Amino acid sequence: MTMSAGRFSRWFDRKGWSALLIGAPYLWLVAFFLLPFLIVVAMSVATKSPTAPPFSFGGEYPVVNLEAYSRVLSDGLYLRAFLTSITNAFVAMVLCLLIGYPMALCLTRVSKGWRNVLLMLVILPFWTSFLLRVYAWMGMMGRNSWFNGLLTDGWNFLVPLDWAVRSVPMMNTNFAVVLVMVYTYLPFMILPLYASLERLDPALDEAAMDLGSRPWQVFRDITLPQSIPGIIAGGMLVFIPAAGELVIPTLVGDASSPMIGRLISDEFSSARDWPMASAVAVTLLVLMVVPTMLYSHYQAKAEGSK
Template sequence: MEHSSRLSRWFDRRGWSDIIIGAPYVWLVVLFLLPFLIVVAISVATKTATAPPFSFGGEHPLVNLQGYQRLLHDTLYLRAFLTSLTNAGIAMVLCLLLGYPMALALTRVSRSWRNILLMLVILPFWTSFLLRVYAWMGLMGKNSWFNALLTDAWNWVVPVDWAVKSIPMMHTNFAVVLVMVYTYLPFMILPLYASLERLDPTLDEAALDLGSRPSRVFLDVTLPQSVPGIIAGGLLVFIPAAGELVIPSLVGNAASPMIGRVISDEFSSARDWPMASSVAVALLLLMVVPMMLYSHYQAKAEGEAGK
């Protein structure tokens, strides 16, 4: 009876608020921290011919760091990491160059048109991601109208000696970057739009009244204030693009795989779960550590600005 009364008083005072606040932490622990710890544990296991294909202790060392050692010496993983970071970086820059004018235009149109344009931005999410990748595979084929259009444009620009019958696009890094830019462009536009929409338009008007040219107003007023949106959009594009699996597997070059495909092959084909887990942990640290450093210095800068 006393226990139930204490529980009732706790619910009356702060119980529901504690549950609501604690639910996201429970979600993160169960669906992020525990799986990550399991992957870390598998990464220090030893590959065996058993099921599952790894073991701890017994005839094998309890902690085996061979997978992490291979990461530093095997050129396959180094090239895969370099390819992934390069393709993701190029896709991020292209998404920024395409997405910034779009996001800025969204803030300058009327509200009725803005809702329509925002709907068009998120419209691709209403269809299957895999279906959209297959559509790009058809567009980049040698006999497609898209390839013929690019080929005609190329032949019109270059000398006759450089003319080609078709542009080889499939199974290249160009195809990977192109499809990633199409896929992740909304992830750049939406954070930029949210950042640009909060800007005070009177600042631009004041700068123009003081004699600044429109280009200088953009560089001195608009662009610096939109840096948080640029960073947020860049992270939302770069992180999933660096670990992308489906796009490189369908349109990429098997001789130059990205790290997501390497992890998948290690798990499925090679059945080397410790090595695959080591690569996954290294990729996660490579993505998370810069984010944590940015968050730390951003919070520090905001604290100093508040003082």
């Protein structure tokens, strides 16, 4: 017994702490990602039943029931929801990139004192409740708000008198969903871009300028290619959560054109069709994760070949 304890003590002193530190994240992923995911996959091949919980395996039903996946791939409601979710998320990602890239680039060009202040302003919205910020946008997009009035005055000033409107319809539209998602996820685009751009060597820009390149050519040939990893990282950080967003489409979106997150919530709560909701969730996860894994694989392969 003493010899075993001594061997364990020597092993723990040499490799134990490192094994514990390395294994802790894997245990966390297994407990809080892999096991819940396997439970959702199991529910997706179950059969809806009037029991508690509202699904079952075996009995008069097949043990593995793929009816839910068949509906996901054939029912127009789910296909439109997937298309709406992907479209809104893609538009929000592109707008975040167009807005966030200049902001991240400016953060790398200002003095360190101003840089800290501006970075604090970027993350400042995280200090308030996400739900409170969405409710604030609901008030701003209302027909009688100053924001809506400002947009209405601008529209009426630019268009002929026959096209004048009393207010710009914004609430319960995909426009409102994209607008609030851009506001919400913009920091997730700025921060990876800033981290990528901040590591660039300014001597490369100076060398290109000395060789006769104009500023836009320096950006096209030097800055933009080297910031592609930050663009991809920021794009994934915006696109993946935006595609599965629930709160924003529920509060400001169009109920007749729901996004997939709202459908999953309705299937779980209102319809109590847990197998269908699980099948939709698994399909969404596959659509989001598989491209990410393929990109990571080929990116690692490309870096290994250099």
